Amino acid sequence: MKSIAALILLATTLSRAQDSEPAYPPNPSREMTVVLFNQKDLAGWTFFPKDSTNPAPTWSVSHGVIHCTGTPFGYLRTTGVYSNYFLTVEWRFVKIAPKADNSGILVHIQPGDKLWPQCVQVQGKHTRQGDIFLMEGAEAKEHQGMDKNTPVPLRGESRERPAGEWNKAEIICKNHKVTSFINGKLLNEVTECTINSGSIGIQSEGGELEIRSIAYSPL
Numbered sequence: 001m002k003s004i005a006a007l008i009l010l011a012t013t014l015s016r017a018q019d020s021e022p023a024y025p026p027n028p029s030r031e032m033t034v035v036l037f038n039q040k041d042l043a044g045w046t047f048f049p050k051d052s053t054n055p056a057p058t059w060s061v062s063h064g065v066i067h068c069t070g071t072p073f074g075y076l077r078t079t080g081v082y083s084n085y086f087l088t089v090e091w092r093f094v095k096i097a098p099k100a101d102n103s104g105i106l107v108h109i110q111p112g113d114k115l116w117p118q119c120v121q122v123q124g125k126h127t128r129q130g131d132i133f134l135m136e137g138a139e140a141k142e143h144q145g146m147d148k149n150t151p152v153p154l155r156g157e158s159r160e161r162p163a164g165e166w167n168k169a170e171i172i173c174k175n176h177k178v179t180s181f182i183n184g185k186l187l188n189e190v191t192e193c194t195i196n197s198g199s200i201g202i203q204s205e206g207g208e209l210e211i212r213s214i215a216y217s218p219l
Contacts, residue, residue, distance in 0.1 A: 120190070
């Protein structure tokens with residue numbers, strides 16, 4: 001009887017653990033995938049650069065890849081608004097240099113462009129990819145009581161690849177939850193977010209980077 005009870009307890013514990021950890025997102029079918037970057041130009045995107053400077057030197061497209069110089073600070077964002085989706089971004093740092101190693105993926109960007117907008121950021125900074133920032137008044141259960149400039153930290157070590165190699169960030173935005181995977185590893189999740197829809201963006205924040213793919217699948 002004791003062994004049966006122990007097996008039941010073990011099964012219950014494993015079930016609860018599985019329920020608490022979000023499963024790795026399945027590969028969406030081609031029919032469900034919506035491409036946000038056409039590998040030709042930045043149609044469907046707009047810019048917000050610091051001090052209203054000309055964005056053209058910062059953001060450009062060549063050989064099917066978006067290039068971002070990292071300066072001045074600002075962001076590239078979609079003109080469309082999205083909710084409940086599985087987002088995939090493939091990108092890499094061109095090089096790593098002191099104070100030139102930062103970017104981020106912005107989801108749920110709220111109207112009223114400014115530096116920085118209210119949104120949820122999946123951190124792209126060197127060695128910290130996957131941290132989640134609740135920006136400009138956005139909140140989540142896991143961030144309550146923390147300083148506004150403090151991120152929800154990684155669940156384990158970063159899986160960032162060296163400069164010059166491509167990283168894949170996969171982000172699930174479902175209802176009021178945001179879950180981030182970096183190169184196939186679950187690194188963070190926030191729940192009960194106060195915002196659950198908005199534009200999608202990429203930061204220009206010091207790091208010179210390239211982006212070869214941005215796509216989403218509705219959930």
